[in-house]
Amino acid sequence: MEGEPMRLMVIVTEAILEDMLVDEIRKLGASGYTVIDARGWGEHGKRRGNWRQGGNIRIEVLGSEELCTRIAAHMRDTYQKDYGLLIYTTDALLHN
Amino acid sequence: MEGEPMRLMVIVTEAILEDMLVDEIRKLGASGYTVIDARGWGEHGKRRGNWRQGGNIRIEVLGSEELCTRIAAHMRDTYQKDYGLLIYTTDALLHN
Amino acid sequence: MEGEPMRLMVIVTEAILEDMLVDEIRKLGASGYTVIDARGWGEHGKRRGNWRQGGNIRIEVLGSEELCTRIAAHMRDTYQKDYGLLIYTTDALLHN
Amino acid sequence: MVSEPVVLFFLLGAIAGLAKSDLKIPMAVYEALSIFLLLAIGLHGGVKLAESELVPLLLPGLAVLVVAAFIPLIAFPVLRWVGRMTRADSASIAGHYGSVSVVTFSVAVAYLAQRGLDYEGHMIVFLVLLEIPAIVIGILLAKAGTGGGTRWGKTLHEVFFGKSVFLLIGGLLIGYLAGPENIEPLEPMFWDLFKGVLALFLLEMGLVASSRIAEVRSYGVFLVAFAIVMPVVAALLGIVLGWGLGMSLGGTLLLATLYASASYIAAPAAMRIAVPEANPALSIGASLGVTFPFNIFVGVPLYFWLAEQLYAVGG
Amino acid sequence: MVSEPVVLFFLLGAIAGLAKSDLKIPMAVYEALSIFLLLAIGLHGGVKLAESELVPLLLPGLAVLVVAAFIPLIAFPVLRWVGRMTRADSASIAGHYGSVSVVTFSVAVAYLAQRGLDYEGHMIVFLVLLEIPAIVIGILLAKAGTGGGTRWGKTLHEVFFGKSVFLLIGGLLIGYLAGPENIEPLEPMFWDLFKGVLALFLLEMGLVASSRIAEVRSYGVFLVAFAIVMPVVAALLGIVLGWGLGMSLGGTLLLATLYASASYIAAPAAMRIAVPEANPALSIGASLGVTFPFNIFVGVPLYFWLAEQLYAVGG
Amino acid sequence: MVSEPVVLFFLLGAIAGLAKSDLKIPMAVYEALSIFLLLAIGLHGGVKLAESELVPLLLPGLAVLVVAAFIPLIAFPVLRWVGRMTRADSASIAGHYGSVSVVTFSVAVAYLAQRGLDYEGHMIVFLVLLEIPAIVIGILLAKAGTGGGTRWGKTLHEVFFGKSVFLLIGGLLIGYLAGPENIEPLEPMFWDLFKGVLALFLLEMGLVASSRIAEVRSYGVFLVAFAIVMPVVAALLGIVLGWGLGMSLGGTLLLATLYASASYIAAPAAMRIAVPEANPALSIGASLGVTFPFNIFVGVPLYFWLAEQLYAVGG
């Protein structure tokens, strides 16, 4: 299929971090991001999403492999230790 | 892993287009779609999602490569110029 | 890109099944899951998401290929016949 | 004109839906409105109950329950053999019609208030009692002779701890325990706003129902006819029983309305879990798309008129 | 001090936005508040209309409509040739300013209530009538001579069945059909809470507006000046017309406010579909970021004062 | 029976949570309810303040603040050395208990209203004042001697512009500036509905708390004991201080309740940013899962009884 090869990065973390994270993602050079409210469960227990302190967000960033590496490193260094966090990437083709 | 090879297409655009888009996606031959409310930032500025005019939606369509090409072309021709828009696809396996 | 190779499984189904499904996903060995409210359309008709009986959820599980196979089989056996259901997986790299 | 102006909001919602207006009531708001209505009804019933004696209610309560059990047992064979529906669908629809609709009940309460008529406070206890057994009967009908296991645990949990029954019972207990005086400070919220909230909820019901009616239509004329005749039959049972038990005219209207109404909050949720092979489009389409509007526009005034006749003659 | 304390909530919201507070009004709540306000305004108008005769309203109604049509026709050339904006942007902004703002209108109603002044009930009919034509004129201006096809079907649908116009008309009809007595049980909800809900809505408007003002600023001083001068000019039209038609002082203030206000519910939605090449940041920025706060803080008292002068002199 | 029936809604929510009912209050509704409560409390305080003189309040205000600062300073060493918790956890929990809970305060206000007792209007100013310093002290305790940098900018911003403090102060200012007469039209919303909204909020609190209690339990008996003893100690401080300052019995109950209550809106948000290494399950579990229900069921009546004794003796 035709399209520009990119990397899609997905970050699932605590909702309270949203304002800080999106600022940092911009500063790290992303051309955009998409945020969705989520709930879930992981190492840090259940996140029911029924109040702000207990909700997750899911951030999607489409960008170069290098951008994703940079964001992932920043996230790991800054938030991994103390916050619920999941980071993964997949291959993607950009069509616009 | 076993499963039927497919293509997953993701469209992020302005919430106001939802009714039109899902109609068009059906007409272009999709067998289904999934819509989620989102917010974000891109070339067209910040979309806070606090009121309808300022929110995004994220549409997912799982289908053949050919279907995705067709939808992508339609989206580009019809909405790319005037609306906030992101289109990407990834490989996927269907398991049901 | 560096990262631990994983499989990302996405399940879209009826919102009413949420409590049962997440229990079962835990029991099948997942280390976490992420749930998002969704609406959509498929074989089982339109799911507007304006009331609980008519809404979808989208569950994401990142795990091994083997885990995904197990969850997919369980879902197909238990819910495929009677409930709106879509299951697909994609390749993914875990970065934390 | 129309019996009770609040039902015009249902019409407005239905028109919005049919005309594909972009009017949408967010799910969070729908949930909030229904929590409000359930709690308000429960609280009000509890307060009324605190003012009445309980022992004399036992026998009438039993009678109301027993007669109610006939409704799904009448509906099932009609659906199965006249309508030629599957066992699962017949049982699920029968369960919906045996159970009750809180919003239809609320419209009847508003109808009485508009006419300045009183009713027995324990009607709300009956509302709670009637929600559950029909659902269980529906499930038993679906499983009878199929040998299929039921997720009984999960299902009964869904019935008793489903928000509908849970909030009604909870409100009832709080109202009963607190008593009239202590509930007073809650009245500006749960009573003065009741009709306004009901109006908004009906607007949403209209929106949802309009999207359901198409689905019933596709199943043909039988289901539509059933969804109109069944409530009238059930209402007649209620009128005769209410009269027989010596209830007030208002109480009898409410009992008739309970019998006539079909559930679309508790039953769909429980049936979807317990009888998944039943097609929810049929049961919700019939109960919400046909019976609900029939009841609030035609049924309630009709049952009232019928009850009046009986009370005039048999009085 | 300030004319009407409810506008302080706008200020509070704007400060929260500018200070990047984490205060957020969820979209579902925003939708619920706006549905409430639209229905309440409509219902109230309908009840008032049920109490007045309709025939004598036809001619003034026509006059109000015709004069209103001049507003986008004045705005367009100014934007296009003084402001050197694109045809699409000029037309879209002209449409916004020709249309009306329900919330600004509500603030003026609260302003009158505070002063114990009455007004003609059919003002709310004018509110509904004025929402639509300017949007159509705006679209025509955008398309004139461009040969570009318009999604007219979709656009007109968006205008007439968009929630804003739909709920206003729906509320109006329900209020009219039900009449004052039947609406009474809805008053604790739709009337007693009106000002409180308006306060919450203004809080949210402040939050939204604060994020818009930056965008207008980047377009320069012309747009800001336009967003202040245009409403004053339009208000003058309204004051003279209201006086000429023999309206009450209260009615004239409302007419002036309608003319002066710019739409940010119906117009943005319709324009985004019909004139997508127009930049929504400009039209919403001007109408919500500048004109709306100008009107509620300065405009309404100013128009009232101007109207008072005219009524004092011209009797 | 129970002191104030509104707390039964907390119980109902807790049962729903423990019984895994499908009852859910959507996050949007939770946000709306809390915005309502914060604004209503602020407005009410502002109006009361507008009626009182400010200068005589300075000294008592200072006293209330200074004594309050002791609460986290007492709590911290107990948690750290008796409870053997980490520095971060001890500091974070101490901050939560030094700060205050608006909903507990509201329950105490309802408790007074039920008994027809008045209180000093400026108590709400104290409520606002007390929210902040303990959080700052908590952060300082966490960082003392660790050399770790704090995101102070972000943290202080979260404290002052977090919705909790921001809406309280905003409501206070609007109420103060507008004054009693101008606020009157807002009363049907912000005052008549107050208790009803509080009931719904308590329902949600019960749901949230029930999911937290399991987490505290897993940390053992120390934390549960702390979460019960600490509020009583703090309340005693408040009772003696209120009496010493010559406050009314009602005012003293509110002060005791403020001291005894633990924050679960402002503090958790600020601590999560400023002391991320603290485990939020512990602090929220203790404050919401144990102290909150203890206070509304047992604490408030107990503190009232204690204050009555002191006033009877020391009068």
Ligand SMILES: Nc1ncnc2c1ncn2[C@@H]1O[C@H](COP(=O)(O)O)[C@@H](O)[C@H]1O
């Ligand atoms: N294996 C997983 N699959 C999908 N989502 C996950 C997974 N693990 C964690 N998450 C999400 O990431 C959040 C934080 O993860 P954790 O730090 O493991 O608690 C959880 O609340 C989930 O929403």
Ligand SMILES: Nc1ncnc2c1ncn2[C@@H]1O[C@H](COP(=O)(O)O)[C@@H](O)[C@H]1O
């Ligand atoms: N690089 C990106 N990664 C993720 N989401 C994006 C990206 N670029 C744009 N978006 C999303 O697409 C919407 C429209 O994009 P744009 O047209 O660039 O403003 C934005 O509001 C974002 O939600």
Ligand SMILES: Nc1ncnc2c1ncn2[C@@H]1O[C@H](COP(=O)(O)O)[C@@H](O)[C@H]1O
């Ligand atoms: N081809 C598809 N692409 C994206 N989502 C789909 C697709 N098919 C189904 N879905 C989603 O899965 C739900 C259930 O599917 P179904 O069982 O086909 O009705 C739908 O309501 C959609 O949200």
Ligand code: NA
């Ligand atoms: Na029934």
Ligand code: NA
């Ligand atoms: Na105008």
Ligand code: NA
């Ligand atoms: Na405290």
